[in-house]
Amino acid sequence: MSQPAEFASPDGRYAIEARRLNIYYGDFLAIKDVDFAIKRRKITAIIGPSGCGKSTMLRSFNRMNELVPTAWTRGQVFFGGQDIYQPDIDPVEVRRRIGMVFQKPNPFPKSIYENVAWGARINGFRGDMDALVEQALIDAALWEEVKDKLDQSGLSLSGGQQQRLCIARAIAVEPDIVLMDEPASSLDPIATLRIEELMRELAKNYTIIVVTHNMQQAGRVSDYTAFFSIDEKRAGYLVEYGDTQKIFTNPEKKITEDYITGRFG
Amino acid sequence: MRQPKEQSQPSPSSQEEPFDTKLARRHRLGRIWLVVFQASTIVGIVALVALLLSIANSAFGYVIYEYDIDPAELAGGDVPLEELPKETLIAILQENISDGAFRRLEDLKPFADRSQANVYRLVIERVAEPKAVEQWTLYQSLFNRSAIFEEAVRDYPDGELRFESWFDPHFVTAPQSSDPVQAGVRTAILGSLWTILVAFLFAFPIGVGAALYLEEYAADNFLNRLIRTNINNLAGVPSIIYGMLGLAIFVRLLEQLTSGAIFGLTDPTTANGRTILSAGLTLGLLILPLIIINAQEAVKAVPNSLRQASFGLGATRWQTVWHHVLPNALSGVLTGTILAVSRAIGETAPLVVVGASTYITFDPDGPFSKFTTLPIQIYQWTARPQDVFRNIAAAAILMLLVLLLSLNATAVLLRNRYSRRL
Numbered sequence: 221m222s223q224p225a226e227f228a229s230p231d232g233r234y235a236i237e238a239r240r241l242n243i244y245y246g247d248f249l250a251i252k253d254v255d256f257a258i259k260r261r262k263i264t265a266i267i268g269p270s271g272c273g274k275s276t277m278l279r280s281f282n283r284m285n286e287l288v289p290t291a292w293t294r295g296q297v298f299f300g301g302q303d304i305y306q307p308d309i310d311p312v313e314v315r316r317r318i319g320m321v322f323q324k325p326n327p328f329p330k331s332i333y334e335n336v337a338w339g340a341r342i343n344g345f346r347g348d349m350d351a352l353v354e355q356a357l358i359d360a361a362l363w364e365e366v367k368d369k370l371d372q373s374g375l376s377l378s379g380g381q382q383q384r385l386c387i388a389r390a391i392a393v394e395p396d397i398v399l400m401d402e403p404a405s406s407l408d409p410i411a412t413l414r415i416e417e418l419m420r421e422l423a424k425n426y427t428i429i430v431v432t433h434n435m436q437q438a439g440r441v442s443d444y445t446a447f448f449s450i451d452e453k454r455a456g457y458l459v460e461y462g463d464t465q466k467i468f469t470n471p472e473k474k475i476t477e478d479y480i481t482g483r484f485g
Numbered sequence: 486m487r488q489p490k491e492q493s494q495p496s497p498s499s500q501e502e503p504f505d506t507k508l509a510r511r512h513r514l515g516r517i518w519l520v521v522f523q524a525s526t527i528v529g530i531v532a533l534v535a536l537l538l539s540i541a542n543s544a545f546g547y548v549i550y551e552y553d554i555d556p557a558e559l560a561g562g563d564v565p566l567e568e569l570p571k572e573t574l575i576a577i578l579q580e581n582i583s584d585g586a587f588r589r590l591e592d593l594k595p596f597a598d599r600s601q602a603n604v605y606r607l608v609i610e611r612v613a614e615p616k617a618v619e620q621w622t623l624y625q626s627l628f629n630r631s632a633i634f635e636e637a638v639r640d641y642p643d644g645e646l647r648f649e650s651w652f653d654p655h656f657v658t659a660p661q662s663s664d665p666v667q668a669g670v671r672t673a674i675l676g677s678l679w680t681i682l683v684a685f686l687f688a689f690p691i692g693v694g695a696a697l698y699l700e701e702y703a704a705d706n707f708l709n710r711l712i713r714t715n716i717n718n719l720a721g722v723p724s725i726i727y728g729m730l731g732l733a734i735f736v737r738l739l740e741q742l743t744s745g746a747i748f749g750l751t752d753p754t755t756a757n758g759r760t761i762l763s764a765g766l767t768l769g770l771l772i773l774p775l776i777i778i779n780a781q782e783a784v785k786a787v788p789n790s791l792r793q794a795s796f797g798l799g800a801t802r803w804q805t806v807w808h809h810v811l812p813n814a815l816s817g818v819l820t821g822t823i824l825a826v827s828r829a830i831g832e833t834a835p836l837v838v839v840g841a842s843t844y845i846t847f848d849p850d851g852p853f854s855k856f857t858t859l860p861i862q863i864y865q866w867t868a869r870p871q872d873v874f875r876n877i878a879a880a881a882i883l884m885l886l887v888l889l890l891s892l893n894a895t896a897v898l899l900r901n902r903y904s905r906r907l
Contacts, residue, residue: 282797284793284796284797287792287793287796289704289705312799312800312801313799314799315796315797315798315799315800316798316799317799319797319798320793320797322790322793322794322797324790326790326791326793326794327794328791328794328795328809329791329813338798338808339798339799339800342798342799342800342804342808343798343799386794389794389798390797390798393798393799
């Protein structure tokens, strides 16, 4: 799959790279032959029609797919110079360093403080927990709103606040990459814009990969965009990948242009 | 474009109407089913009320007591026996029972520490020794009072007619006795509570652990599906089979363990495995499948999004289960445990097989002691021919219901406390 040459360089300027990745659920091929390298500290959007495997692709980056018993992969995903699908790599450690924010906000039924602190605690954080929680909430643009009610339940917040809490929780364990699976799709437009602003702030320190079915959002927020589609056997594949501006104004493939202009999907 | 109809009823077939709604008939059918459901509920309520009334009927009523020695004679004056001062009562007691018996009472609890009511009770029990010669049910006592009074005067001139609540504080606190008038259920209550405790301590951790393994860790292969099916089947096995299992394994095979001989508490040669430990373990096996099945359902009901969030932070499966799945499933697990424990309290047949004692008067003092339980006590009393045993059996049944209700209420309160936190 053609992509800008700079992505394929092995000198570490990419955050994570998939090589000849195929993802199966049992006998069904869900993602076919993907070569895909993500640039460090940039926002990369994954777009495409429903059912093309965007979420599957995203979840292959932090080995969340294997929580489904029938899922298996062929190919490699390189992170930190190593293929994370090798048998001697611990998926638990991978998931700490590659965090995830889900489509529907899912804070723990614990206090706001505990929500942020729990991940750090189980990963053996030995520093000042109060400072960590405060910093994570500040970075997630939630601190001012919750600083006086840290011991209230995380579920008592509004939808947008809950999602920002989930983001705070994810960055509290100091990941390198944050994966976001349609993070704003269940939120109202104002909350959505706040999440998008937050993503741009976060990209200063983290690599962000976001799946979205909202093309305008991809256009607003991302630096690079990957367009996936479905082939005749219902397997997803990477059609085109590059600079967001280029994809949206002057795509190379016709199918990309059809999708962007809304002729299908 | 169809015009809106003026009437709500379908008109005769002169018009082409695609829907023959038959509204009147559908509503009528609905009302009939509503009546059927209401009738079912009423039948259930009536059955329950009838049960409770028939028990209460036997547990309260007029009784005629005849005394070996009339309390009025013992009191010897104008003051009734009940109101005599403690010292006088102690003197009466000392005069009328053997020295050995008096010493034993003093050793059990010094008379200086006993209350006047307690000593009065002793005088009645040991000296006056009432016998219940005639009893009437609550219904008769309320509606046939004059007939009862006549019969009392005519047939039992020396007797005392009194309205007796067989289910009263004395009944609850007195130990077992061969005399039905003095008998109480304290021994049986303690035996029931001890066996339930042992059963719970055994079955709860094992049951919840098994449920967690089956739902969170086990792969969905043939062996595990076989195990799951068999656990469901075990829940339906007749309880007496568990009794036979308990007899063979806990009472006989593991006799050294269940009698406490291993811990040096009894002589190995006279060790007897018919203890609370054996009974508790047998009941524990009985309720284990129930707890596993209910806990499985509770764990299945925990939303997957919670697990995903936990894994996404780099938690192991164990950390996810312990910190998120189990706390969330807890209220459902507790509900299942309540049901299982309620069933265990009422079990009689397996404990008869395992060897609940037919007659013990001392309170159980630990898992290695002999015991009896409430259902067994009830069963024994109903098997006796004398009428008066019917009354105390009814009172014991009421005690069992009270025990059941209090255990359930406590567990429901606990469960609500946990649910509210989430």
